[in-house]
Amino acid sequence: xxxxxxxxxxxxxxxxxxxxxxxxxxxxxxxxxxxxxxxxxxxxxxxxxxxxxxxxxxxxxxxxxxxxxxxxxxxxxxxxxxxxxxxxxxxxxxxxxxxxxxxxxxxxxxxxxxxxxxxxxxxxxxxxxxxxxxxxxxxxxxxxxxxxxxxxxxxxxxxxxxxxxxxxxxxxxxxxxxxxxxxxxxxxxxxxxxxxxxxxxxxxxxxxxxxxxxxxxxxxxxxxxxxxxxxxxxxxxxxxxxxxxxxxxxxxxxxxxxx
Numbered sequence: 001x002x003x004x005x006x007x008x009x010x011x012x013x014x015x016x017x018x019x020x021x022x023x024x025x026x027x028x029x030x031x032x033x034x035x036x037x038x039x040x041x042x043x044x045x046x047x048x049x050x051x052x053x054x055x056x057x058x059x060x061x062x063x064x065x066x067x068x069x070x071x072x073x074x075x076x077x078x079x080x081x082x083x084x085x086x087x088x089x090x091x092x093x094x095x096x097x098x099x100x101x102x103x104x105x106x107x108x109x110x111x112x113x114x115x116x117x118x119x120x121x122x123x124x125x126x127x128x129x130x131x132x133x134x135x136x137x138x139x140x141x142x143x144x145x146x147x148x149x150x151x152x153x154x155x156x157x158x159x160x161x162x163x164x165x166x167x168x169x170x171x172x173x174x175x176x177x178x179x180x181x182x183x184x185x186x187x188x189x190x191x192x193x194x195x196x197x198x199x200x201x202x203x204x205x206x207x208x209x210x211x212x213x214x215x216x217x218x219x220x221x222x223x224x225x226x227x228x229x230x231x232x233x234x235x236x237x238x239x240x241x242x243x244x245x246x247x248x249x250x251x252x253x254x255x256x257x258x259x
Contacts, residue, residue: 001026001028001030001031001080001081001224001225002030002031002032002033002072002076002077002078002079002080002081003020003030003031003032003033003079003080003081003082003083003224004032004033004035004068004072004079004081004082004083004116004120005017005020005032005033005034005035005083005085006035006036006059006068006082006083006084006085006086006112006116007035007036007085007086007087007135008034008035008036008042008045008085009034009036009038009040009041009042009044009045010036010038010041010185011185011213012085012135012180012183012185012213012216012217012220013036013083013085013086014041014045014213015212015213015214015216015217016083016085016217016220016221017032017034017045017049017052018048018214018217019214019217019218019221020032020049020221021048021049021050025218025221025222025225026221026224026225031051031052031053031075031076032049032051032052032053033052033053033054033055033068033071033072033075033076033079034046034049034052034053034054034055035054035055035056035057035059035068035086036056036057036086037056037057037058037059039056042054042056053071053075053076055067055068055071059086059107059108059112059116060104060107060108060112062115064112064115064116065112065115065116065117065118065119065120066119068116068119068120069116069119069120069122069123072120072123073123078123078126078127079120079123079124079127079130080124080127080130080131081130081131081132081133081224082116082117082120082130082131082132082133083133083134083135083220083224084112084113084116084117084132084133084134084135085134085135085220086108086112087108087109087135087154088104088105088108088109089147089150090104090105090147090149090150091146091147092146092147092148092149093145093146093148094145094148094149094152097148097149101149102149105149105150105153106149106152106153106156109150109153109154109156109157110153110154110156110157110160113132113134113157113160113161114160114164117132117164117175120132121168121171121173124171124172124173125171125172125173128172129171129172129173129174130172130173130174131173131174131175131176131223131224131225131228132161132164132173132174132175132176133175133176133177133178133220133223133224134157134161134175134176134177134178135177135178135180135216135220136154136157136158136161136177136178136179136235137150137151137154137179137180138179138180138181138237138239138242138243139151139154140154140155140157140158140177140179140235141155141158141179141235141243142243142246154179157177158177158179158235161175161176161177161233161235162175162233162235165232165233166233169232169233174223174228174229174231174232175232175233176223176228176231176232176233176234176235176236177234177235177236178216178219178220178223178235178236178238179235179236179237179238179239180211180215180216180238180239181205181211181237181238181239181240181242181243182201182205182210182211182239182240182242183210183211183212183213183215183216183238184210184211184212184213185213192210198210204242204245205239205240205241205242205245206240206241206242206244206245207240207241208240209240210240211238211239211240215238216238219236219238223236
């Protein structure tokens with residue numbers, strides 16, 4: 001497959017690339033376009049993905065979709081799949097968040113997926129279809145006051161994916177989201193550095209552990225690949241069962257999402 005991976009330099013995106021290179025769980029060979037704004041991290045990932053192409057891009061910019069589509073034509077000769085994984089977290093309540101921060105959050109976490117998908121749509125139609133998977137969050141369905149803008153942006157992302165799935169199904173294009181629960185990534189590792197806080201969070205998860213980037217990557221690649229050919233418009237929770245416990249009498253409110 002010819003696949004675009006955004007946010008490829010670290011965390012879940014990097015794990016997706018590692019698994020694509022290994023051909024597990026989605027057998028290759030694959031041609032990859034790796035996208036990130038972190039040039040150094042992107043070079044590091046490209047080094048273990050032979051034959052891949054890299055594009056440094058800020059997905060907050062309105063031309064990001066057109067730039068990625070152009071790179072797909074130039075470097076891959078087309079595109080079959082998109083893993084729209086790039087995202088940011090700003091730990092601010094809605095009462096204290098500035099309009100600029102709000103706009104940037106939605107620009108990267110929500111609008112970018114739409115812009116890229118819109119730009120890649122004609123390329124996927126050319127080859128008879130494709131698959132798009134975006135990384136959302138359990139915060140999309142669970143209010144998280146300290147991350148109000150983040151939660152709202154991920155909720156909007158889930159609905160955009162459902163809208164695209166409904167509109168583009170007859171074009172042969174499937175669109176889904178994956179929603180991680182508390183997951184250890186470069187973006188969250190600092191927050192879990194405190195051992196007591198980490199144990200408290202793990203105690204609220206039925207599986208008894210924080211997720212890992214590879215847990216989410218495997219779910220993304222399942223939805224991206226042909227084994228999920230009849231699945232579109234869904235949001236797949238990868239949260240260790242945490243959402244099943246949030247309203248329990250003993251644990252209500254203790255499991256705010258932290259991915």
